[in-house]
């Protein structure tokens with residue numbers, strides 16, 4: 001099997017008690033079947049405690065019964081009691097994997113780090129150098145997935161072109177995002193018309209040579225209000241998130257000047273993580289628009305302390321934790337983006353640089 005991952009991937013290791021946040025609070029941890037079997041068979045003094053702390057939640061998922069909003073194994077020191085008692089191999093799948101994410105496309109797999117972990121966010125935005133990727137052969141079982149190979153290779157070509165556009169530093173980040181949106185709209189139209197043989201041609205278009213009306217939208221306040229309302233309508237992990245969105249909506253967004261490469265990495269992160277998932281539903285454009293609207297919201301969230309790199313990265317991480325980490329939220333926001341004319345390419349491009 002071939003595995004593709006961003007080159008920063010291997011730099012990650014959990015910083016545990018030094019983590020400024022924790023992935024062991026705020027959400028329920030689902031116990032997968034394999035780990036549950038392991039816990040049932042476990043014979044040691046600690047086994048009874050694990051078994052007593054597993055319950056079924058209102059969605060019917062088997063979870064570690066939260067203590068307040070924390071995992072019951074999270075110690076005050078910030079360390080994991082189960083890890084200390086039994087070691088890494090006994091953690092359930094969620095805890096062993098987080099913040100790593102993986103997606104299978106038949107005989108190919110893609111692996112990355114989620115921005116919702118503060119250490120992953122730090123690593124993703126650490127180096128100003130353009131993000132690069134590695135593909136290597138690994139020994140793993142092939143996961144059968146129902147994807148159309150022609151669409152899959154179309155998306156590979158599209159993503160390569162999209163990343164080249166987003167990493168072209170001769171142009172402002174706003175212009176690169178506008179060009180990326182136009183590319184995505186063009187490819188989506190070919191997918192809809194079933195004309196995938198024309199993708200190579202359309203990828204050669206000079207998207208960066210085009211003039212876009214960036215920041216010239218007369219109704220941008222109304223459009224922005226709609227975006228913020230949509231994000232406010234999502235399920236919230238942390239109650240203070242609503243307040244962060246309110247403050248952000250009324251703030252002038254952080255200027256990208258001086259650290260445009262952080263936004264370039266942010267966009268490449270979204271593109272790497274989501275564009276290929278259009279292989280499952282044929283909807284490339286909503287994923288591209290999600291990346292663009294995330295950039296817009298994040299720049300607003302960064303308005304406060306925008307000179308401070310760690311505050312900028314924390315804003316990205318919090319956004320990811322609230323929005324991306326919940327599949328329910330992702331499904332809802334992608335549907336809103338797909339259905340609402342407020343997320344038209346014109347609106348998104350015109351609002352990119354609204355300072």
Ligand code: SF4
Nearest residue numbers: 014015019023117119
């Ligand atoms: S959020 Fe990341 S760094 Fe923090 S405890 Fe979880 S995996 Fe470790």
